[in-house]
Amino acid sequence: MRQTMRKILIAAALAAVTMPLAPATLEARAIEGACNRSDRAGASRALCACVQQVANQHLTRADQRQAARFFSDPDRAQATRVSRSDRDRAFWQRYRAFADAAEGRCR
Template sequence: MKSLLGAAIAATVLYSTVPTDASAGAMSRACMASDRSAATNRMCRCIQKVANRNLSRSDQRLAASFFKDPHKAQEVRQSDNRSHEKFWLRYKDFGSVVSSSCS
């Protein structure tokens, strides 16, 4: 039992310290977890690749949160916060690239 527990802990530590593939990024995970019919592995990997090129990690985390809470996107879009306004411009550009690249 101790060896099984030790192996599980070692695997967890190893997994948490090894860099993951880009397809396992915040956008890809959120896409795959969504209940949308278009959320295929191929589509979610493509979205992640575009996000890696066009959005910072913090932008990706914020954008990924929209999959779970679409209303949050509306709140950010309508926000008077200057950083939200700048994010929204980047996010619109990201959406345009996704539309042309991931169809």
């Protein structure tokens, strides 16, 4: 009985520690996944992985999710770029810095 309870407690503790990490791990590859799913000429697994590495350095996960949507909806990128919203302008500055860094590093 004591062994069983100990095993349950250990399993619960491990679950509590690892569960919050699982969704973050899945989200951490938003740009790479969008890049791999895109029909853009020249997109390769190596290029998409490189772009994701740069994104991890320059963008928050929320920024990455927003940027990943640009692959399937380029009009959204244009709308964000010309938006008068302070939030969109701040995002666009971060996005441009990321895009410039990715362009320089992922050739």
